[in-house]
Amino acid sequence: xxxxxxxxxxxxxxxxxxxxxxxxxxxxxxxxxxxxxxxxxxxxxxxxxxxxxxxxxxxxxxxxxxxxxxxxxxxxxxxxxxxxxxxxxxxxxxxxxxxxxxxxxxxxxxxxxxxxxxxxxxxxxxxxxxxxxxxxxxxxxxxxxxxxxxxxxxxxxxxxxxxxxxxxxxxxxxxxxxxxxxxxxxxxxxxxxxxx
Numbered sequence: 001x002x003x004x005x006x007x008x009x010x011x012x013x014x015x016x017x018x019x020x021x022x023x024x025x026x027x028x029x030x031x032x033x034x035x036x037x038x039x040x041x042x043x044x045x046x047x048x049x050x051x052x053x054x055x056x057x058x059x060x061x062x063x064x065x066x067x068x069x070x071x072x073x074x075x076x077x078x079x080x081x082x083x084x085x086x087x088x089x090x091x092x093x094x095x096x097x098x099x100x101x102x103x104x105x106x107x108x109x110x111x112x113x114x115x116x117x118x119x120x121x122x123x124x125x126x127x128x129x130x131x132x133x134x135x136x137x138x139x140x141x142x143x144x145x146x147x148x149x150x151x152x153x154x155x156x157x158x159x160x161x162x163x164x165x166x167x168x169x170x171x172x173x174x175x176x177x178x179x180x181x182x183x184x185x186x187x188x189x190x191x192x193x194x195x196x
Contacts, residue, residue: 038090040194043075044099047092050075050120054173060151061171064124070095070131072123072189074105076174079118089120090192093134101135102194107187119175123148123168130168139190 038046050073055062065071070093077089086108093101125131134140142148148168 038194039196040099040102043090043092043102043194046075047073047094047099050173051094051122054120054122054171057173058171061122061124064126064169068124068126069128070100070125070134072103072125072134073120074103074122075120077105077119077121087187090194095131102192103189104192105187105189119172121170121172123170125168127167134189139188142187142189 051065051071055065072091072093074089074091077087079087086106088104088106090102090104092099093103125134148170150170150172
């Protein structure tokens with residue numbers, strides 16, 4: 001049984017960790033350019049490797065790539081939290097196999113969560129409407145129009161070019177870590193200029 005002093009120390013430690021997490025999330029959301037470290041060449045290399053991995057493990061993604069107007073790939077999203085959490089990653093938009101822009105994805109969350117993980121995701125734009133929205137927006141928050149369909153293993157098995165003719169489809173890949181849920185709801189995607 002913990003003494004009152006031990007409980008107080010534990011509570012102060014938990015508050016310190018929560019405050020540190022909040023400060024980190026606020027910093028990443030307020031100054032996302034400050035945490036940008038990758039060069040354009042590094043991002044392009046990581047995007048190519050991530051797409052190669054995704055196509056090997058998920059045939060539905062490879063099939064959709066043939067008809068996609070653009071593919072926005074975030075090869076490595078770092079997510080962590082203890083009560084207050086945040087995630088950050090950088091990626092590139094590929095149109096007809098060529099990079100046309102660089103983006104970051106940032107989000108903060110609050111709730112019952114603890115741990116850290118990394119994962120990647122790719123957004124397949126099957127029509128020009130979603131791509132136009134991405135290009136003209138000053139930061140797109142996922143969950144606000146346009147809609148994104150999250151593709152799990154069940155959906156991926158039944159996905160065909162007949163069933164997926166328009167919209168935006170999200171595929172997750174390379175998940176590592178201890179956090180349980182994968183979601184991009186509420187993530188904000190913003191155009192960046194990477195280092196050289």
